[in-house]
Amino acid sequence: MPVLSLQNVSKRYGALQALSGVTFDVPRGSIFGVLGPNGSGKTTLLGIVTDVLKADSGTYTLFDRTATAAERRQIGTLLETPNFYHYLSGYKNLRISAAVKQRSEADIARVLEICGLTARQHSAFKTYSLGMKQRLALAAVLLGDPEVLILDEPTNGLDPAGIAEVRDLIRRLADTGKTIILASHLLDEVEKVCTHVAILKTGQLLLSGAVNEVISRNDYLELSAADNGALKAAMLQYPGCTSAEINGATVIAIFSATPDAAAVNAYLAEKGIWLQQLLLRKKSLEKTFLEITNVL
Numbered sequence: 001m002p003v004l005s006l007q008n009v010s011k012r013y014g015a016l017q018a019l020s021g022v023t024f025d026v027p028r029g030s031i032f033g034v035l036g037p038n039g040s041g042k043t044t045l046l047g048i049v050t051d052v053l054k055a056d057s058g059t060y061t062l063f064d065r066t067a068t069a070a071e072r073r074q075i076g077t078l079l080e081t082p083n084f085y086h087y088l089s090g091y092k093n094l095r096i097s098a099a100v101k102q103r104s105e106a107d108i109a110r111v112l113e114i115c116g117l118t119a120r121q122h123s124a125f126k127t128y129s130l131g132m133k134q135r136l137a138l139a140a141v142l143l144g145d146p147e148v149l150i151l152d153e154p155t156n157g158l159d160p161a162g163i164a165e166v167r168d169l170i171r172r173l174a175d176t177g178k179t180i181i182l183a184s185h186l187l188d189e190v191e192k193v194c195t196h197v198a199i200l201k202t203g204q205l206l207l208s209g210a211v212n213e214v215i216s217r218n219d220y221l222e223l224s225a226a227d228n229g230a231l232k233a234a235m236l237q238y239p240g241c242t243s244a245e246i247n248g249a250t251v252i253a254i255f256s257a258t259p260d261a262a263a264v265n266a267y268l269a270e271k272g273i274w275l276q277q278l279l280l281r282k283k284s285l286e287k288t289f290l291e292i293t294n295v296l
């Protein structure tokens with residue numbers, strides 16, 4: 001059962017179509033990255049599923065049900081940086097968050113511990129590093145132990161150390177079984193933490209699925225032999241090979257699915273082509289993303 005399922009969700013701001021018929025499922029336990037360039041509709045999408053915005057058409061379900069207050073209480077959201085009081089301690093700020101969210105104060109010690117802030121809980125917020133401030137924001141989201149976390153650009157504005165702290169925290173939360181939906185334009189970050197992605201461009205869903213699948217659709221082989229012309233011709237006849245091009249001293253062969261390098265080697269040997277080089281290359285999510293977002 002997906003924790004969130006979107007069916008044909010569309011949203012327009014006046015003449016601007018911010019989302020067009022977006023459909024995808026978020027599997028339970030996944031770290032699901034909603035990716036897209038600026039203005040692609042990520043925040044609009046998260047706004048709709050958190051009930052801040054209304055879709056013009058389409059539907060979505062939470063835990064397989066039409067979302068009511070009961071389902072929403074199972075969701076912790078961080079859509080923008082919360083307004084913490086600079087002169088109050090982390091602990092006192094969380095007491096205020098607990099009151100606003102109607103969550104128990106008894107949960108504060110637990111969320112401080114998860115977010116690595118126990119030792120500094122009584123220090124004023126203004127003395128925290130950027131990473132600590134964002135971890136406190138995440139601690140506030142965790143009050144009441146929601147099963148699903150929805151985070152908009154959780155590492156935005158952080159320095160590399162802060163990004164690493166928040167990334168580790170997200171991973172640890174996922175390890176405890178939480179489903180985490182996060183919007184980001186930082187592809188490298190998403191590739192490091194996400195198990196699944198949906199890629200948006202100008203409000204259209206370009207693709208969604210498990211990160212491994214999205215990337216492996218773009219695996220390719222780099223080959224070379226004494227006669228690269230013959231190698232290229234043989235590869236073009238290989239089942240599943242969609243393109244083979246000579247690129248300098250190598251032949252780049254692209255496939256419809258991840259190629260089996262050993263099978264390719266055996267096939268070429270049968271044809272009397274002895275390889276000098278055979279490398280399975282994996283494109284990064286970033287490269288895949290740049291290619292597909294430039295296509296449309």
Ligand SMILES: Nc1ncnc2c1ncn2[C@@H]1O[C@H](COP(=O)(O)OP(=O)(O)OP(=O)(O)O)[C@@H](O)[C@H]1O
Pocket residue numbers: 013016018036037038039040041042043044045185
């Ligand atoms: N309240 C609004 N009124 C009019 N247009 C809006 C409004 N909110 C967003 N938009 C437009 O809708 C489109 C999608 O915006 P949205 O903020 O959802 O994208 P995003 O992917 O989150 O972008 P970013 O990465 O810059 O935050 C953009 O063209 C944006 O300018």
